[in-house]
Amino acid sequence: MKILVTSALPYANGEIHFGHLAGAYLPADIFVKYHRLKGSDIIYICGSDEHGVPITIAAQERGTTPQQIVDRFHPSIKRSFEGFGMEFDNYSRTSLPIHHRTAQEFFLKVYSKGYLEPRITRQLYCPKCRTFLADRYVEGTCPQCGSEGARGYNSHGTGLHACVRA
Numbered sequence: 001m002k003i004l005v006t007s008a009l010p011y012a013n014g015e016i017h018f019g020h021l022a023g024a025y026l027p028a029d030i031f032v033k034y035h036r037l038k039g040s041d042i043i044y045i046c047g048s049d050e051h052g053v054p055i056t057i058a059a060q061e062r063g064t065t066p067q068q069i070v071d072r073f074h075p076s077i078k079r080s081f082e083g084f085g086m087e088f089d090n091y092s093r094t095s096l097p098i099h100h101r102t103a104q105e106f107f108l109k110v111y112s113k114g115y116l117e118p119r120i121t122r123q124l125y126c127p128k129c130r131t132f133l134a135d136r137y138v139e140g141t142c143p144q145c146g147s148e149g150a151r152g153y154n155s156h157g158t159g160l161h162a163c164v165r166a
Contacts, residue, residue, distance in 0.1 A: 009094065050095040
């Protein structure tokens with residue numbers, strides 16, 4: 001039997017801390033090492049997620065580009081894992097062409113099998129910025145619990161009203 005282990009890809013927008021290691025990566029690393037000791041045919045892959053709003057937010061906060069952010073933090077994250085003794089068979093980055101091709105092939109296959117269907121959905125939009133807003137850009141009072149300074153991604157899925165960038 002062949003075993004494939006993957007872990008959540010950390011965003012390449014900052015340093016890895018012990019909470020990251022202990023929560024998502026250490027359990028998988030222990031599992032992999034156990035199976036290697038047993039002689040199992042196992043592979044452990046992971047990589048830096050170099051796409052997403054957390055990276056654009058980090059770039060905006062530092063007055064730099066998303067590419068400069070990921071180019072700074074990918075090697076740092078990789079070194080942190082190595083320093084902690086994590087043993088990935090492949091630690092990569094999502095900006096590589098092979099990742100783009102694989103992701104495109106996967107979603108095209110899923111789409112061609114009819115597992116995806118087009119839908120019209122409501123999206124948050126900032127007229128001042130003239131852009132659609134990912135949930136992390138949305139800040140305000142949570143309409144469910146009344147919490148001030150809540151962000152869209154922690155607002156019970158209801159969305160909020162004030163554009164952080166505005």
